[in-house]
Amino acid sequence: MSRIVLVSNRVADLAKASQAGGVAVAIADTLHARKGLWLGWNGRIGDRSEELRTRPDLTESDGTTIATLSLSAREHDDYYTGYSNNVLWPVFHARLDIAQFEAGYYQRYLDVNKRFAQALRPLLNADDTIWVHDYHLIPLGMELRALGVSNPIGFFLHIPVPPAQMFLAIPEHRELARGLASYDLIGLQTKVDVGNLIDYLQDGVFGRILQDGRIRAFDRELAIASFPVGIDVDSFIGSRPKRVREQPPTTIRLLGVDRLDYTKGLPQKFRAFNRFLEKYPDYRRKVTLSQIAPPTRETMAAYADIRHELETLSGRINGRYGELDWVPIQYIHRTAPRKMLVDIYRNSRIGFVTPLRDGMNLVAKEYVAAQDPNDPGVLILSRFAGAAEQMKEALIVNPYDVEEMANSIKVALEMGLTERQERYQALLAGVRRNNTYVWCRSFLHALDSVGRRNPLAIPSSPSDAARKALQEIELARVSPRMQPN
Ligand code: GDG
Numbered sequence: 288m289s290r291i292v293l294v295s296n297r298v299a300d301l302a303k304a305s306q307a308g309g310v311a312v313a314i315a316d317t318l319h320a321r322k323g324l325w326l327g328w329n330g331r332i333g334d335r336s337e338e339l340r341t342r343p344d345l346t347e348s349d350g351t352t353i354a355t356l357s358l359s360a361r362e363h364d365d366y367y368t369g370y371s372n373n374v375l376w377p378v379f380h381a382r383l384d385i386a387q388f389e390a391g392y393y394q395r396y397l398d399v400n401k402r403f404a405q406a407l408r409p410l411l412n413a414d415d416t417i418w419v420h421d422y423h424l425i426p427l428g429m430e431l432r433a434l435g436v437s438n439p440i441g442f443f444l445h446i447p448v449p450p451a452q453m454f455l456a457i458p459e460h461r462e463l464a465r466g467l468a469s470y471d472l473i474g475l476q477t478k479v480d481v482g483n484l485i486d487y488l489q490d491g492v493f494g495r496i497l498q499d500g501r502i503r504a505f506d507r508e509l510a511i512a513s514f515p516v517g518i519d520v521d522s523f524i525g526s527r528p529k530r531v532r533e534q535p536p537t538t539i540r541l542l543g544v545d546r547l548d549y550t551k552g553l554p555q556k557f558r559a560f561n562r563f564l565e566k567y568p569d570y571r572r573k574v575t576l577s578q579i580a581p582p583t584r585e586t587m588a589a590y591a592d593i594r595h596e597l598e599t600l601s602g603r604i605n606g607r608y609g610e611l612d613w614v615p616i617q618y619i620h621r622t623a624p625r626k627m628l629v630d631i632y633r634n635s636r637i638g639f640v641t642p643l644r645d646g647m648n649l650v651a652k653e654y655v656a657a658q659d660p661n662d663p664g665v666l667i668l669s670r671f672a673g674a675a676e677q678m679k680e681a682l683i684v685n686p687y688d689v690e691e692m693a694n695s696i697k698v699a700l701e702m703g704l705t706e707r708q709e710r711y712q713a714l715l716a717g718v719r720r721n722n723t724y725v726w727c728r729s730f731l732h733a734l735d736s737v738g739r740r741n742p743l744a745i746p747s748s749p750s751d752a753a754r755k756a757l758q759e760i761e762l763a764r765v766s767p768r769m770q771p772n
Contacts, residue, residue: 288320288321289321289414289415289416289735290321290322290323290324290412290414290415290416291317291318291321291323291324291415291416291418291731292323292324292325292326292407292410292411292415292416292417292418293314293318293323293324293325293326293418293420294325294326294327294403294407294417294418294419294420294424294427295325295327295419295420295421295423295424296327296328296367296371296420296421296423296424297327297328297330298325298326298327298328298329298353298355299311299314299315301315301318301319301325301348301349301351301353302348302349310445310516310723310726310727312519312522312723313519313723313724313726313727314727315349315351316724316727317727317728317731318349318350318351319349319350319351322350322351323351323352324351324352324353324354324410324415325351325352325353325354326343326354326355326356326403326406326407326410327354327355327356328355328356328357328358328367329344329355329356329357331357331358332357332358332359332360332363333357333358333359333360334359334360335359335361336359337356337357337358337359337362338359338362338398338402340356340357340402340406341402341405341406342406343355343356343406343410344356352410354406354407354410356402356403356406358399361395362395362398362399365391365392365394365395365396366392366395366396366398366399366400366423367423368584368586368587369387369389369391369392369395369396370392370393370395370396371396371422371423372584372587373386373387373389373392373587374386374387374388374392374393374457375422375423375425375457376422376446376550377589378449378453378454378456378457379422379446379447379448379449380446380447380449380550380643380644381447381449381450381453381643381644382549382550382644383453383456385549385589386456386457388457388458393458393459393462396426397426397462400424400425400426400427400430401426401430403424403427403430404427404430404431404433404434404436405430405434407431408431408434408436411436411438413438414438415438416438416439416441416731416734416735416738417431417436417438417439417440417441418440418441418442418443418730418731418734419440419441419442419443419470420442420443420445421443421444421445421446422444422445422446424442425442425463425466425467426462426463426466426469427466428440428442428466428467428469428470429465429466429468429469431469432469438738439471439472439734439735439737439738440469440470440471440738441470441471441472441473441474441730441731441733441734441738442467442470442472442473442474443473443474443475443514443730444473444474444475444476444480444646445476445516445646445647446476446646447476447477447479447480447483447644447645447646447673448475448480448481448483448484448487449483450483450486451483451486451487451490451491454483454487454491455487455490455491460487460491461491461492464487464488464491464492464494464504464505465492465505467484467488467504467509468488468492468494468504468505468507468509469505469507470509471509471510471734471737471738472509472510472511472512472730472733472734472737472738473509473510473511473512474512474513474514474730474733475511475512475513475514476513476514476515476516476646476647476673477513477515477647477673477676478513478676479673479676480513480646480673481511481512481513484511485502485511488502488504492504492505501737510733510737512733514726514729514730514733515647515673515674515676515677515721515726516646516647516649516723516726517652517718517721517722517723517724517725517726518649518652518653518656518718518722518723519722519723519724520656520715520718520719520722522629523629523632523653523656523657524656524657537573538572538573538574538575538613539573539574539575539636539637539700540574540575540576540577540631540634540635540636540637541560541574541575541576541577541635541636541637541639541696542576542577542578542579542631542632542635542637542638542639542654543556543576543577543578543579543580543639543640543641544578544579544623544628544631544632544650544654545578545579545580545640545642545650546580546581546582546583547580547581547582547583547590547593547594547597547620548583548584548590548593549589549590549592549593549643550642550643550644550645551580551641551642551643551645552641552642552643552669552686553578553580553593553597554593554596554597554600555641555643555686555687555689555692556576556578556639556641556686556692557576557578557597557600557601557604557616558600558689559641559689559692559693559696560576560604560615560616560693560696561600561604561607562689562690562692562693563692563693563696563697564604564608564615566693567693567697570697570700571608571613571615572610572612572613574615574696574700575613575614575615575616575617576615576616576617576639577617577619577631577635578601578616578617578618578619579619579621579623579628579631580597580618580619580620581620581621581622581623582594582620582621582622594620597618598618601616601618604616628653629653629657632653632654632657632658633657633658633659635654635664636664636665636699636700637664637665637666637667637696637699637700638650638651638654638655638664638665638666638667638668639667639696640654640666640667640668640669640672640674641667641668641669641684641686641692642669642671642672642686643669643671643686643687644671645669645671645672645673645674646673647672647673647674648668648669648672648673648674649674651666651668651672651674651678651681652674652678652718654666655678655711655714655715655718656715656718658711658715660708660711660712662704662707663707663708663710663711664707664711665681665682665699665702665707665710666678666681666682666710666714667681667682667684667692667695667696667699668681668682668683668684669683669684669685669686670683670684670685670686671685671686677717677721678714678717678718680709680710680713680714680717681710681714682695682698682699
């Protein structure tokens with residue numbers, strides 16, 4: 288079996304991956320079985336000399352080689368904070384209004400991708416299969432091709448693909464499309480994402496759908512398919528209910544667990560809970576919303592804004608309805624220990640998962656897996672989470688509709704045991720079927736079969752690649768729209 292080479296912005300700690308439960312555990316397993324290599328940023332920020340470094344630090348972990356690089360401060364500002372998280376993250380989550388299209392971000396984003404490619408090139412074997420992860424590294428495949436790498440290269444995007452019109456708003460969308468076209472296989476979370484990307488490639492860069500279902504764009508042929516990310520189900524099942532501090536012990540808990548990100552719909556969730564308490568006063572003192580919201584990307588303005596908004600909202604709601612022995616919203620802006628998270632999932636009557644937009648959302652799956660089969664809770668799930676494409680037995684809500692969400696809390700609280708069990712069993716079966724190992728294996732299986740039969744027209748040097756890209760961009764501007772054949 289060929290070696291697997293993984294590239295992602297950050298490298299996970301393989302020793303702790305088994306506790307993570309999400310994608311890290313399947314990746315660690317695969318790397319272990321195939322004696323792989325993992326390249327990424329080590330999380331450190333150094334001076335400008337880092338920009339010249341293409342020799343990564345190498346360490347061994349459980350038979351896997353971990354290769355890491357540091358970023359310079361301006362690489363961190365422009366590649367990571369700038370282009371990745373102030374352009375791609377908001378646009379891909381349909382938040383064009385807060386995207387910051389600043390000059391210079393894209394060039395440094397490209398430069399870092401080039402440096403990652405240069406660092407990886409000498410470490411590659413002829414029969415390696417390369418798997419690149421997420422929006423930070425869209426051009427990496429193109430840069431590897433420019434260095435003469437002809438191995439199968441797959442790309443998995445963990446976040447959603449926006450509708451074509453939104454993708455077109457990114458000033459560098461053609462360059463991004465050219466980067467995407469360098470892969471043999473693009474894996475996305477949902478069928479909607481696949482549709483959006485194909486629409487964009489047709490409308491934006493004159494891509495064509497071929498007879499075999501692959502797409503032809505920029506003189507390359509690539510496959511695009513959905514591979515919904517899953518969890519390691521067994522690490523959530525069978526945990527015995529442990530007493531989590533209750534206030535008072537009889538309070539019914541609604542639970543939210545979301546990084547404090549503007550895509551997660553937290554203000555709307557708090558407003559829906561406020562509306563629920565307002566509309567159904569009998570439930571006051573009986574129900575508590577526990578929201579665990581660990582900090583993330585705190586230095587960015589949009590994240591400081593959302594934090595401020597949530598603190599204000601929870602303060603207002605608690606001030607309005609709270610009693611000496613009951614706090615309506617427990618808002619915890621810290622990372623909870625994983626063991627505690629599993630126990631809280633099990634001890635919560637409602638899993639309240641209402642992102643405005645989400646690639647998948649693993650919390651929805653973890654909540655279901657952790658339930659007590661004899662007395663399972665109810666999942667309320669946003670229709671705009673990728674997970675909603677599979678988890679149809681949840682109570683599906685529109686996260687922008689505060690009234691509907693408030694009503695769904697009441698429906699969930701009053702749902703009888705038989706219906707809760709039926710929904711839980713159907714949801715659990717799906718979560719089991721599409722677990723994290725299935726996700727990992729099916730992507731790599733598809734990449735192995737698609738990558739080996741793809742004859743590539745690879746430009747021989749980076750300058751050729753750049754020239755060719757420019758020619759194609761010019762061509763794209765004047766060509767009529769191509770139709771699928
Ligand atoms: C991206 C995409 C896609 C959360 N709080 C704590 C904690 N967590 C863990 C959860 C879960 C993970 O973090 C969050 O995963 P999500 O899928 O919900 O969301 P993102 O972080 O935005 O992930 C997403 C995912 O990639 C995978 O492809 O599903 O759409 O945006 O596992 O349990 N873990 C601990 N303490 C916390 O406070 N220990």
